[in-house]
Amino acid sequence: MWQGSGMLLQTLEIFLIAISAGVFGSMLGLGGGIIIVPVLTLLFDLPMRTAVAASTVSIIATSTGAAVAFLQDRLTNTRVAIWLEMGTATGALTGALIAGYLNQRFLYVLFGLLLAYSGYNMFKTRKNELPEGVLPDRLSQKLQLQGSYTDRQLGKRIDYQVTGTIAGLIVMYFSGIAAGLLGIGAGIFKVPAMDQIMRIPFKASTATSNFMIGVTAASGAVVYFARGDVKPMIAGPVVLGVLLGAILGAKLMVRLKSSTIRKLFIPVIIYTAFEMIYRGLK
């Protein structure tokens, strides 16, 4: 396809853009597909299938690269992650099963409105650094979902409780359906669910979302691989860049305030909400 210096230049460009997608995705607990897919299709004129496949593999890179730092800082709540992964994994499976029976346009509008609503809620709580007065429900106590981490920005240990255990699982199930059906929303539904329903501190929410997205993406990526949609010379530089970016982003994120990360998240969720509603209505 490409020869000599042209190919080298393209590899380098993809690599550099991937670094920024890795920084951005790891800080916000997202996959970074919001950057990778449009860049590969619009800037590099690659087919949608190739772009989506490369983006799915890169979600694993974001997750794996950043999780090392988040786990060491105990920002990731592994018990919450495993509990919720049951919802995302079975949801993704349901999504794949019912694909074709449901009107995709309707789903885009529905999930778009849901995101708009949680974006609005997030905006209302934009000044809150940490959730206050959270009472754990019985299941949360039984499963020992509570967590604690040392916040490098605030310079103190944060102990927190988790609530909305069942409601969180149900939302994760639907977010899994959205991922399985529409191939979108690695982290964009997970972060607000943990933040607003389960009342987990924002940094722990994005770190836990980051930890989870790799697992759902892995099953999708296996399928893309089997279909031959993963083009090594495109996905390779994307993964390398995203890995590097995610490691840098994680180091930066642990030094930021929760409210700062929330403020960065709000425009992304609003943009995604409008984009999805537009896709459903156009």
Next chain:
Amino acid sequence: MTIHDPELQPPSPHEPIELTLARLLRIGSLISAVLIAAGIGVMLLGNEAVATRLVTAGLLALLATPIMRVITAGLIFVREKDWRFACFCLVVICALAAGILLGQGHGG
């Protein structure tokens, strides 16, 4: 009966699950990065066939990492006799496996 108050539980003789999983993820990403970087290096030398194979190996290593992570977490919970969370991991593994099989059926 299990005791749910963490204060009353005996401290685990093993390292915390977070550190084990962090090490696993670091090894996975390192292997993947080295293979992909080597592949891109070989491509610059002009051997495209070998380059493609190296990069593909790197991508597969990356892909296997999260799946290994769920399996490892499940094994840690079994070792700690935390049957409830071991079951949760099993549910995740089964759903992933079913999704992969189903997806391949569609694509094939």
